[in-house]
Amino acid sequence: MDAVAIPYTWVLALSAVLFAIGTMGVLLRRNGIAIFLSLEIMLNSANLAFAAFAFRFASDHATAAAALDGQLFIFFVIAVAAAEAAVGLALFILLQRRKGSIDVDRANILRW
Amino acid sequence: MVSIVFLVAAAIAVISALFVVVPRNPTTNLLSLVVMFFAMAAIFAILGMDFLAAIQIIVYSGAILVLFLFVIMLLNIRRVEAFGSGRPIQALLGTLVAAGIGGIVLVIAGLLLPVAGGVLPGAVDLGTAIPIGRALMSTHLFAFEFITLLLVAAIVGAFYLGKREEE
Numbered sequence: 251m252d253a254v255a256i257p258y259t260w261v262l263a264l265s266a267v268l269f270a271i272g273t274m275g276v277l278l279r280r281n282g283i284a285i286f287l288s289l290e291i292m293l294n295s296a297n298l299a300f301a302a303f304a305f306r307f308a309s310d311h312a313t314a315a316a317a318l319d320g321q322l323f324i325f326f327v328i329a330v331a332a333a334e335a336a337v338g339l340a341l342f343i344l345l346q347r348r349k350g351s352i353d354v355d356r357a358n359i360l361r362w
Numbered sequence: 363m364v365s366i367v368f369l370v371a372a373a374i375a376v377i378s379a380l381f382v383v384v385p386r387n388p389t390t391n392l393l394s395l396v397v398m399f400f401a402m403a404a405i406f407a408i409l410g411m412d413f414l415a416a417i418q419i420i421v422y423s424g425a426i427l428v429l430f431l432f433v434i435m436l437l438n439i440r441r442v443e444a445f446g447s448g449r450p451i452q453a454l455l456g457t458l459v460a461a462g463i464g465g466i467v468l469v470i471a472g473l474l475l476p477v478a479g480g481v482l483p484g485a486v487d488l489g490t491a492i493p494i495g496r497a498l499m500s501t502h503l504f505a506f507e508f509i510t511l512l513l514v515a516a517i518v519g520a521f522y523l524g525k526r527e528e529e
Contacts, residue, residue, distance in 0.1 A: 256365050264372045268379050270464025275383035277456030283388045287395050291379050305409045317488050318497050328421050329509045333516035335426045339433045340523035346437050
């Protein structure tokens with residue numbers, strides 16, 4: 251195997267690009283589901299940043315424990331994303347029932 | 363070889379992420395997100411994180427996205443508003459903010475570039491379920507139990523919110 255090392259900054263750059271795309275989706279879409287999916291992209295790009303640094307620290311036996319912690323953080327982020335998806339989707343079902351649409355601009359009672 | 367696989371997976375991830383954000387059909391967005399999750403799982407596998415690659419596919423593509431699909435079908439959403447159809451100033455500011463955030467992270471990545479060239483995938487065998495499970499059950503036991511509590515709270519909350527209220 252001609253092992254060519256991947257610079258971990260490539261992973262970090264991919265994470266940045268994905269985060270920007272996700273931010274764009276959250277800011278520019280008004281449909282609740284689309285905003286939620288963009289949010290999932292942002293969570294995944296954060297995971298990728300954790301993975302990049304875990305990858306970087308895994309190269310060195312002295313810092314290998316930090317690499318393990320990075321992976322555990324990704325695990326926890328995935329678990330929190332699952333909880334967040336369940337509650338958020340329940341909220342959107344409620345919004346649809348109340349307003350007849352999941353356009354987030356319709357939920358404006360708390361707006362002044 | 364490995365870097366080519368990484369670049370292909372990265373390109374797939376970015377393109378499918380754009381397909382999540384831009385098209386109007388929510389089902390298209392959702393299925394592109396599945397493609398993106400598979401590309402992410404490939405990247406995790408390249409980085410030597412086997413357990414996370416499996417979790418990514420099982421939990422994200424298997425569970426969370428099915429939940430999304432259920433809601434899209436349940437609410438019967440066909441076509442929604444176009445991408446960036448709000449006020450032009452809103453679209454402009456949104457794009458600027460997103461580009462700014464991406465640019466900041468890219469600059470940070472660029473500053474870090476000379477620090478380390480990178481490592482070979484799988485240099486240290488830390489990505490399998492054994493070390494992760496051991497750490498979860500010892501060092502991070504409190505956080506692990508707390509996550510279970512959070513999931514129970516989320517289930518109860520979702521059940522309460524989804525309940526049909528009697529008039």
